[in-house]
Amino acid sequence: MPFNDLGLDADLLKAIDESGYTEPTPIQAAAIPHALKGKDVLGIAQTGTGKTASFVLPMINILAKGRARARMPRSLILCPTRELAAQVSENFEKYGKYHKLTMALLIGGVNFNQQDKLIDRGVDVLIATPGRLLDHFERGKLMLTGIQIMVVDEADRMLDMGFIPDIERIFGLTPFTRQTLFFSATMAPEITRITETFLHAPERVEVARQATAVETIAQRLVAFRPSRRDVADREKRDCLRRLIRAEGDKFSNAIIFCNRKRDVGVLHKSLVKHGFNAGAIHGDLDQSVRMATLNGFRDGEIALLVASDVAARGLDIPNVSHVFNFDVPTHPEDYVHRIGRTGRAGRSGTAITLCAPSDTKYLEKIEELIGKQIPRDESAPAAEPAPEAAEAAPAREETETRGRSRGGRGGRDRDRGGDRGGDREAEREQRAPRERERDRGEQGQRGNQSGGGRGGRGRGGREADRPVVGLGDHVPAFLLREVKLKKPAPRKSAKAAAAADAGETVADGGETKAA
Known part of the structure; x- marks a missing residue:
């Protein structure tokens, strides 16, 4: 089915054609017609299937008629991370370049005053993370009573990050008559409860089994067994470097995921020390640094991007050849999102996971979720113990x-x-x-x-x-x-002791007197 059959206007079709897309993805073909009719949509699809365009395109088409008012945005898109929010704004600029729609991006790490100026002028599309949106609302700079369309993107990530109470509060601040587009890769019980509470007879669109990986991704598992516990981290980094080099001509760039922000920094420094062109991104970095690193990776200036799970959701970098899981994710859903950074839009990709003996329980949960066993790579190059460590062992x-x-x-x-x-x-x-x-x-x-x-x-x-x-x-x-011992007190005579018992005293001359 071509985009012409979805009911989009001519300006949108022109922008889509200039972007290089000819046919919609399954989630787009299923969700866009319902959204254009004004219905609530519950979209469930694996990552990398084009969910962003599923709500951006119909929103632009609907908002083309009308005018924004100061401090009262006409539509709202909630995203779990700054990077995903920035990517959604890029999609609006790309597809809406022939429409005169205004947009504001409310994310952390940006000056409040700049965002306030955009809101004061009035915006058609407000893209925000939940925390920064509520900050503006509590400061009296924003009203949500004019929202016509509300979108919740990556709802399962919202749940993982603890944003569900904020989402429920934001739903309460918007009009009851709004249209809601709700997208997620998985449907946890808590998310199901929210959809039943705040969506009105939604059209459920599910184009793939929940939490499945794209078939174009070649998955491999490398068993890592350190020689000793005290050198495990060093040998694991050495094993990763050997795996990267072993890919040869098939490798062009890669995202390497770690579970902890501290490990992101350590691994990044190690790769740079060994001559790799690497950058790092995690939640503690300044927003300008994070965006500059992402842009460098997207433009090909950085070959290896070491990241925490802040980059696992929604980042659309089309030409990522490899994903390495330096750590097995503790939440099985994160595995699906991590490897979904490669093999996007029908392209092929490779996902390699390093698995230590202590990661077995997490691996079992992942394989249970995706419904198959990850192929074991027995031919992978093993790490060699460091010479100085071997000498010091005895x-x-x-x-x-x-x-x-x-x-x-x-x-x-x-x-x-x-x-x-x-x-x-x-x-x-x-x-x-x-x-x-x-x-x-x-x-x-x-x-x-x-x-x-x-x-x-x-x-x-x-x-x-x-x-x-x-x-x-x-x-x-x-x-x-x-x-030093104290000098003992003098002993009383027998006569004095008897007199004391009788309540009498003994005079100096030995005479007894009444007390």
């Missing part, structure tokens, strides 16, 4: 054994400090005999000083090298101090 193992016999402290230090933990433990072992000898000498001197005036009856009278039972070789200083 000495460290002996040190760890001594550390465990003394209470396990050596093992904990090794986990915290990596290779340095064993070295510190060995140094302590070497210093221990000298320190114990010195401590015993100091204790003997203190004992002689404190006990010499008391005939050797005090604690200091012990021999200098004789340990105190129960305290080991180290005696606390307060136990070595001289103790």
Whole structure:
């Protein structure tokens, strides 16, 4: 079915044709006709199938008639991340270049005053993340009573990021008569509850089984087994570099996903150190840095983009040849979204996942979700132990054994400090005999000083090298101090004691008087 049969106006068709698209994707062909009729739409489709155009095209067509008013946008699109919101705005500029529609992008990391000026002039399309939208509303700079069309994009990601309470509040601020377009790759029970509450007889459009991967993506699993725990991270980075080099001519660029932001920075520095052209993106970076890195990757200036899951949803970078999961995602839905960054718009792609023994439980959940086993790659190049680590292994193992016999402290230090933990433990072992000898000498001197005036009856009278039972070789200083006893009170005579019991006192001369 060509775009001409969907009911879009001539200006939209011209912009679509100039963008290089000739036929709509299944989700677009199913959702656009319902949206043009003013119906609520519940769209469920895997990532990379063109969901963004499914709501952008009908919105432009509907909003072509009418005029925006100050501080009262006519339509609202909610996105979970800044990058996805920026991408949606790019789609509006591309498809709406022959329409005189105004647009404002409300995301974090941008000055409030610039956004306020756009809202004050009036906008037809407001694209926002939930947090920044509510910030403007609470400051009295925005009213949502004029919303005609409301779109929630990547609703399952909203759920993962904890935006569901904000979404429910925003729904309550918009008119009951609005048209709602709700898109998600998966339908968790919480999302189902929201659609039943806020959508009115929606047309359900589902073009693929929930949480399935695009068939054009070749998936592979590489089992990673470190030689020792303390060098696991180093060997894993080495294994990744070998996998990248092994792809040869098939490799042009790749997104590498890590579970933690800290690991993103470490892996990025390691790749740059070994001569790779790499950039990094995660949620703690400034928005300008994130956008500059994404633009560099999109333009081909950066070959490897190391990212957290902030880049796993909705980013449309068409020519990504590879996706590497440096870490197996802890949420199975994230796997589908990560590998969906490649193989977009009918292109082929490759997704390679590094799986350590501790990731088995996450892998089982992923394979259960996608309904098939990820092919194992037995021919993948394995990581080689670092030479310096292999040489230090015997000495460290002996040190760890001594550390465990003394209470396990050596093992904990090794986990915290990596290779340095064993070295510190060995140094302590070497210093221990000298320190114990010195401590015993100091204790003997203190004992002689404190006990010499008391005939050797005090604690200091012990021999200098004789340990105190129960305290080991180290005696606390307060136990070595001289103790001064109080002089006992004089005893009463028998006569005085009897008189005291009778309530009488004894005079100096021995006479008894009544008390």
